[in-house]
Amino acid sequence: MKSLTGSLGAVLIGASAFSTSLPAAANPFQQYDQDGRRLMAEGATDQAVMSFEEALRINPFDPVALNNLAAAKVESGDFHSALELLKRAARLAPQDTEIAANLSRLRGWLNSYSEAGMAAPGPQDLAQNQSGSLPPPPPPLWEPVRRR
DSSP states (O other): OOBTTBSOOOOOOOOOTTOOSSOGGGOHHHHHHHHHHHHHHHTOHHHHHHHHHHHHHHOTTOHHHHHHHHHHHHHTTOHHHHHHHHHHHHHHOTTOHHHHHHHHHHHHHHHHHHHTTOOOOOHHHHHHOOSOOSOOOOOOOOOOOOOO
16 A cells, blocks of 8 residues: 555554563563554554554553554554654653654654644645645655664
8 A cells, every 4th residue: 555645654663761671472562553653554554553552551651662652653644643653652752763863853843834824734635746746745754663
């Protein structure tokens, strides 16, 4: 399934200090996280969003899960929600350079619209932009990686 935002890849960064050492099958948080990453890789963005949201219901303070949900939100065109999620992740893990880079890139891309006096596009806008009149799609923010 082709992403609405073009070449934006799956999202996923490494392990969190908040995860436990239980096997994934015994740890619902890790199971939802793994399922979300798998679904993103398969292009099932809406299902990945739901899986990452379930992981965050279990542990709302996991910066990696926040980052991964943000990436899924970007894939589905929900850029402002993704920005808020990345801000939360950055506050929880200020030393994480991947989260900081993701936040910076998304913020910069959204600012390009603001500076042009335009609202950021929604998924339908990006899909229908055949004329090239909109600024380019979001930059590739994430590379698929496993939890550390």
